[in-house]
Amino acid sequence: MDVDKISFTGSTEVGRLVMEAAAKSNLKHVSLELGGKSPVIIFDDADVDMAVSIAHIANFFNKGEFCVSGSRIYVHENIYDEFLKKSVEMAKSTVIGDPFDPRVQQGPQTDKKQFEKILRYIECGKNEGATLVTGGKTYGSKGYYIEPTIFTDVQENMKIAQDEIFGPVMALMKFKTIEEAIEKANATRYGLAAGIITKDLNIANRVSRSVRAGTIWINCYFVFDPSCPFGGFKMSGFGKDQGMEALDKYLQVKSVITPIFSSPWL
Template identity: 60%
Template sequence: MSSNGKSAKREIKFTKLFINGEFVDSISGNTFETIDPATEEVLATVAEGREEDVDLAVKAAREAFDNGPWPRMSGEARRKILLKFADIIDENADELATLEVIDGGKLFGPVRYFEVPISSETFRYFAGAADKIRGATLKMSSSIQAYTLREPIGVVGHIIPWNGPAYMFATKVAPALAAGCTMVVKPAEQTPLTVLFFAHLSKLAGIPDGVINVVNGYGKTAGAAVSSHMDIDAVTFTGSTEVGRLVMQAAATSNLKPVSLELGGKNPIIIFDDADLDKAAEFATFGNLTNKGEMCVSGSRVFVQEGVHDAFVKKLEVMVKHWATGDPFDLATRHGPQNNKQQYEKVLSLIEQGKKEGATVVTGGKPFGTKGFYIEPTLFTNVTDEMTIAKEEIFGPVISILKFKTAEEVIKRANATKYGLASGVMTKNIDVANTVSRSLRAGAVWINCYLALDRDAPHGGYKMSGFGREQGLEALDHYLQIKTVATPIYNSPWL
């Protein structure tokens, strides 16, 4: 599809559940609508899975794990299929990008030329790991020899967020497949279409039936069923801290399955007096307004040292004002609609709260246009640590500027949050950069850059931003178990 195509008249190919290699209706026959956030028009009616559908999907995944070929394949064989999957993703990049745009309000250009290629490269990255999973030989203290095996954990439940379905599907599914696991994927009810298309592509790639299953549905029904199912061996969730707590509780009260959580963030970007202000303004804009601010790593608390505060705000204001809002299929557009009406209303409410509490709107702060869930990119100054917009994750296009004096002060203030996902430090002083990066309690510290995410870099949070790591070879740890095998050695002359 061309970059200027329109969404509402498109034919949506896959709207059912994907269980044991087939697209099927839900047992109840219930459905729900998925909405184009740019037009507020209904895109498709999608099958709504519930507990009984999750149970069928888990049974298919369990059969595929216990008796199917996937966990028993050589790593080399899994690698070849994952590489084919990556190639098929590239061949269908236009369709995947279009689905991301119409179902989630994302921008065609960045998705088509950045996020979808990252997704396919993530499958290639973990394909390379599939034949390199190995254990260790142990030097025991008695007349015993031992070694460890790293084995797939079993059936995994993946709960995918709505702000980046393609990227998050690859992030979770690729390492689980490389490890030899089977799985049930629950996409967000706001954005099921991309994940269903991935399911179709997985079959074309030769992934056996039952290895990947997709159950659309709501978090309180389908998501809860995945989290609590006794025959799911591990679960991963990306989303809000509040829902992450529910996922963890469900896992604990069922079969004590391990959980990996990538949750919210209220991330600081710290700009010192000696920083390159043009670059700092660029990174602050990019780090907050990319994907309309719907990022857990959004750097929404921008701390600026008092000596450059006013000059920095002027530069940032220009950039925010020129962050073009419009049609997501127009390659000149930088800013699209919020993902859904609920999020749109939440962001506008928090903007109003910021105004009431005394923050100053430099630019933006209002709905944009007469159709779609658009909000103007918004810049606040005179923000203090106690304000709601400085404490709560907004998940929208809102930047808050906070002034500081010393490194010691800003370290304390930056850490004074329940979250700890990401952070940025802008300075030319290597001593300051080293001191601050070691002092910040966050899973990522980006020095003189921002959003430096990569498939080789482990990503995850401290504190209430969750635990476990995605991306990097560390991601495999959640999908593997370690087994120790020991045998006696008799009459050994070395003992």
């Protein structure tokens, strides 16, 4: 009861419990930075090699164990086949092993529980009808290593397209129009981040205004600055970290009124 404010970073499931506990105590203020299922939208004017590299970093950085992981990759149908081919090649060339080895690009998952959870999602993707084109298996005879995994033929209602897996699993999908891309990108309960890859500034502006996410990266991904506010929409939480806006969640506005002259009503 003596705590007036909680700032929590973690899963959406635990964020719900934090809000519930806050409501049942003293209605303390809460700010939440929660999960995500971030889209990366790649238009047909993009440099495919650059797009593949950005999408790979967005999805597989830190073995996919980061909140803004760009695990839903939407590629325009005109460059889809080329993008898929090069993405598979890059995934297969990833060096997996001891993260203290400077040659290694992907280390083990954080623990056995997370390791097994990711493998269950991979099996779920196959069972729901998505096509596993690379990865999907454990790596090595010891440790919690999982190969970089890419699924195609993913539908929006599949768990691998809706749930935060927190692992090296890419759901690759195609689109035809800007409107379709925006609709698909917003078809999630999360809204933490998104990526847009295009040479057309008008497309970048239109899509960045339309996608409901707290951080939008254009022709880059996972770039931060202390002055740039960070925080999610929808079930990715509320409240901002970094920037001047980060101070708002720790402040309360108070109004104090006093007369500066004699009033006949006092």
